[in-house]
Amino acid sequence: MENASQKPRDLSARIAADIREAIVSGRLPVDERLPSEAELAEQFAVARSTVREALKRLAAQSLIRTERGAFGGAFVNRLSYAEAYQQQVTQSALLLGMNDVAFATACEARFALERACAPLAAERRMPDHLATMRAEVHRQAQPGLTDQTFCASDVAFHRALVDAAGNPVLGYQLAGAVEGMQPLMNMITFTARSRAEIIAIHAELADRIEARDGSGAAETLSRLESYTQDLAQTVIAERRARHAQG
Amino acid sequence: MENASQKPRDLSARIAADIREAIVSGRLPVDERLPSEAELAEQFAVARSTVREALKRLAAQSLIRTERGAFGGAFVNRLSYAEAYQQQVTQSALLLGMNDVAFATACEARFALERACAPLAAERRMPDHLATMRAEVHRQAQPGLTDQTFCASDVAFHRALVDAAGNPVLGYQLAGAVEGMQPLMNMITFTARSRAEIIAIHAELADRIEARDGSGAAETLSRLESYTQDLAQTVIAERRARHAQG
């Protein structure tokens, strides 16, 4: 472990890269305990603070966890779906938010991916998935919802659809597409009329999933995509008009 | 910025969470310079080393970059597609590798997502996408390729397909599904016969993309999925037999 590989200029980055490589390659198995900070400092011939910075980098990526006390230290961490899911959502949201990705592009990607779930969801949906979808549709029909709450319920509805596909890997991949897009979706203002339309489409989607009609569900998703795109265009046009005027 | 929020026990984690929140919420815009480490240490009333650990955590997530020298410091980093893409790949590979996800599950997710690209790719493919696909098919037919090289070419082929869809968000989301699965795919041994079969399917896929036949391409992908699943099952069965015997 004494070799300090090539590229990065900073020692702490190099050391982090070294250990990361050992973990990713499987040379350090899950739950393996790394040497103590003092030992690592000696092995890499650096100060303990430098080792600590390296370990914090790895901790930030959930590659290791640290425990205090005797026989504590840094352990290779099993990346759980829950952690990966959360990181996926925030990273996607950040990517979309910081690069001002066109709404159309993000929307197209999101629905393309969601359509990929439709056949599996129709085939495997369980009663509780349907129940969640119905409940969220019902919630969306409540008067007095803020746009944000409406969007949150929208996400929960689609999340149930994805879950219904019964494939955790798919669920993880879609986290970014569905939940990571929420900040973008939040920028849309939903009139009563547009809410009604969306709710109708959601209800139809639930029906088709219940009827195990995968391709029908995919078609419904396509309609929802077009409608969402239209809505967004209207909002953007209005905003532009206001800007030009005010 | 003096408030240290709630949950995590460690100061450096708390401070990192504080700053992260400020970035994600947009309160700190892209390319904004954070206060110097000494100033942050004063504001949070901790030592500089603690601040440094917090900053390293953020750097590991590409939320900030640091520059040395006068007027250097930590700057809010724009998360580029390339960075996000890379993180996506390693995180997916890690998730799959550490949770010994069933090959069938990962494979199903991967092809479901890839089929989602087919219609868009067929519609928008440019000459260079087709050229890349053809070139990789050709490379795959070379004799003497190791399984790893064959897999790498396979990934490049599918990557071209995804790129052809012309949607960077989709491309980013699929990075995990396609490239992140490579370690799992590498576990399959490809006989000459199975390579020939895969190459034939790839060629057909390229044909259909060229012919702008999206649904045909999706069907071909389904065939490739079945064949890959069969191959994997055979490999797993053989491996089991060898284990039982030896």
Next chain:
DNA sequence: GCCAGCCAAACTGTCTGACAGTTAAATGTC
């Protein structure tokens, strides 16, 4: 023999103070 309570050891987390290296801008020099 057994249990409670205590203590030492092995860790991580944090602090202090120092110095080296790097870079942009201010300053001086011709």
Next chain:
DNA sequence: GACATTTAACTGTCAGACAGTTTGGCTGGC
């Protein structure tokens, strides 16, 4: 005015210290 030089504001690294936490072994009483 162009060019070399200093200076100041940073980050990166180091060394040594101490506090807090947890485990395991030890000790003494019963």
